[in-house]
Amino acid sequence: MHELSIAMGIVNIADAACKKANxxxxxxxxxxxxxxxGVEIDALNFVWPAAVERSVLSNAEKExxxxxxxxxxxxxxxxxxxxxxxxxCPSCGxxxxxIQKGGELKxxxxxxxx
Ligand SMILES: [Zn+2]
Numbered sequence: 001m002h003e004l005s006i007a008m009g010i011v012n013i014a015d016a017a018c019k020k021a022n023x024x025x026x027x028x029x030x031x032x033x034x035x036x037x038g039v040e041i042d043a044l045n046f047v048w049p050a051a052v053e054r055s056v057l058s059n060a061e062k063e064x065x066x067x068x069x070x071x072x073x074x075x076x077x078x079x080x081x082x083x084x085x086x087x088x089c090p091s092c093g094x095x096x097x098x099i100q101k102g103g104e105l106k107x108x109x110x111x112x113x114x
Contacts, residue, residue, distance in 0.1 A: 003043040006105065007051035013107050018056045023112035026060040030109050034067040036085060036102035041066070056112075069102030 014026050033039050041064060052058050069082040073089035074096040080089060082102070088095050 002038075003040060004047045004051060006039060007044060007047050010107060011051055011055045011057055014057050014060075014110055015055060017107075017110050018112055021112060023114060024056065025058075025113050026056050026110055027113045028061045028063065028111040029057060029107065030063045030065065032065050032067055032104045032106050032108045034102035034104035035069045035083060036099060037105045039105055065108065067101055067104045070100045071097040072100050073097050 010029070010031065014029060018024065018026065033041065033044075044064075048062065052060065069084075070079060071082045071087070071089075072079050073092060073094055075094040076089060076092040078089055078091040079100065080087075080091070082097075082099075085099075086095070089097060
């Protein structure tokens with residue numbers, strides 16, 4: 001499953017961060033996930049317990065911040081909200097756009113305990 005590999009990737013990031021900071025366990029992890037990232041939050045939550053088992057994240061509280069999609073129209077320079085990659089500009093109908101926000105999939109911060 002796509003989300004399982006994402007969760008395992010997050011575990012690896014947290015593990016590397018802990019090693020670097022000389023910590024053994026994470027108390028809280030905050031993730032930023034964009035609406036256009038293709039990540040299903042429900043699926044990620046579903047695989048999470050299995051993915052973090054016996055890792056530095058096994059007791060970590062998980063917080064997810066959803067980033068709404070935003071695009072810049074390349075024809076009329078309007079900035080607009082989008083929910084899908086194929087949405088057209090509401091002002092001029094153009095499909096030529098730059099995604100400004102919403103593609104995020106990243107660890108925002110990690111709080112560690114010893
Ligand atoms: Zn436009």
